[in-house]
Amino acid sequence: MKRSLLFLLILTLTACGRPSAGPVDNNTYRETNYAKGGPRFKALLLYDDTAEEAHVQFDHQAIAFFRKQTVGEGFIVDSTQNLGAFTEEQLEEYSVIIALNASPSRDARPLFERYMENGGGWIGFHAAAYNDIRTEWPWFVKFLGGGVFKCNNWPPQPALLELDRRDHPVTRNLPDSFVAPATEFYQWTPEPRENPDIEVLVSLSPRNYPIGLKDIVYGGDFPVVWTNRNYRMIYINMGHGDEQFSDATEQLLFINALQWIVSLDPAGNPFDK
């Protein structure tokens, strides 16, 4: 009896002595304070370890990649698999949600909608934008520009990409065309470019057609990076498998996207100082 009481006491003390882990799963919580040379902003990585293996591979590499960008504490990266664990106020501390092959669970959809409608930032990779008839989330489809998943190439393979815009902050220092490492590309219907609110920045070159050995895409408009002017968002179709971070051009694109989305923060551009 004595021993179990002591154990209980130790457990209680340990629990009380530690700060709560909170909704983030990397168990860190720090304030941004760039005026004093501290972190300029906070980014939240949303991922899903129950996704298919190739998506989880990308997610874990992306978490390591974005954590590496924080060296010197330029910014803070937190990660979570459960957006629903956040209050609205907690979420608003983040300048951007980086969705790695993950979208908010059904119960967290209203929270995410309010976050985005109030000026929140979103960078979506690959399956983060996947939606079909079963998704039943009209707001999200509108947010993406109206497109639902149409088809994909299979197996994942490299492809020639071409810039649609050369003067945009996300593409300004990229080559006019480059070969992206092997990935699964999604084609959408209706084509996002048809929506006047959508600005396409990078597309799959028609020179790739037909693309795929099992599942073949024979043609059609094929944007792979775009933004919806009504939101602080950018979608990047790449993000399948373990080759995405093997290419410097693509890494540059990812960093540019992060810098651009964060620079548009309604609270002010944290890179200005």
Ligand code: ZN
């Ligand atoms: Zn995929």
